[in-house]
Amino acid sequence: MVGVAQLVELLVVVQAVGGSSPLAHPYVWDTLVDYQKLLNTPHVPEDAGEHAEAFARMLARIPDGWGRWISCNRGWYELLVELDEQLSALFPSYIIHQVKEKFGGLRVYWESGEAIHDPNDPEPPTPGREGDEEEWEAWKERHAAWDERLDAYLKTPEGKARDADLKRRVELADKLVNAAEARAAVTCEICGKPGQMHRTRGAWYKTLCQECAQRKDYIPASE
Numbered sequence: 001m002v003g004v005a006q007l008v009e010l011l012v013v014v015q016a017v018g019g020s021s022p023l024a025h026p027y028v029w030d031t032l033v034d035y036q037k038l039l040n041t042p043h044v045p046e047d048a049g050e051h052a053e054a055f056a057r058m059l060a061r062i063p064d065g066w067g068r069w070i071s072c073n074r075g076w077y078e079l080l081v082e083l084d085e086q087l088s089a090l091f092p093s094y095i096i097h098q099v100k101e102k103f104g105g106l107r108v109y110w111e112s113g114e115a116i117h118d119p120n121d122p123e124p125p126t127p128g129r130e131g132d133e134e135e136w137e138a139w140k141e142r143h144a145a146w147d148e149r150l151d152a153y154l155k156t157p158e159g160k161a162r163d164a165d166l167k168r169r170v171e172l173a174d175k176l177v178n179a180a181e182a183r184a185a186v187t188c189e190i191c192g193k194p195g196q197m198h199r200t201r202g203a204w205y206k207t208l209c210q211e212c213a214q215r216k217d218y219i220p221a222s223e
């Protein structure tokens with residue numbers, strides 16, 4: 001069965017080639033009547049079970065336009081929820097761009113959602129959509145001046161300490177993400193039991209336990 005995520009990937013391919021691709025089957029267009037609305041709707045997996053709330057929180061971290069779904073099977077749900085708890089502790093407003101299975105492995109793309117600046121000197125807000133050219137020009141000047149003050153702030157003891165703290169947390173979070181991806185590499189994506197990389201004869205890769213691999217007609221990737 002073709003899932004929503006695959007349909008959207010297909011649509012992206014179709015758009016990239018200017019809509020002339022033979023992939024532009026009417027079914028795809030009919031299904032994605034409102035592409036943006038679909039992207040921004042949180043897709044908590046139906047089999048999320050006790051993780052449904054955690055998934056809803058994770059999906060809310062994905063910005064508009066990225067597609068609010070997590071594309072992997074339930075064998076990895078638990079480790080994803082644990083990773084989310086760890087990252088939330090380091091960065092309460094962290095941003096998820098994508099969580100998905102790719103080439104049989106887990107990929108987590110994230111961002112801290114934090115930047116260091118002087119708390120008494122916030123970044124000048126843009127004029128927004130309503131702003132005319134003059135307002136944007138004035139903003140550009142204000143922002144350039146703010147950039148200079150920011151450089152100076154980052155050289156103060158307080159700025160240096162906060163910057164170092166941010167870097168330390170980013171390094172730690174990167175390690176946690178790597179650890180979760182490494183754990184997924186030895187966890188069956190379908191049932192969560194210990195697993196390893198498998199492939200079909202058509203070279204589709206998936207991390208699976210022996211039982212799930214047999215049922216789905218996968219063989220160890222090393223064979």
Ligand SMILES: [Zn+2]
Nearest residue numbers: 188191209212
């Ligand atoms: Zn399994």
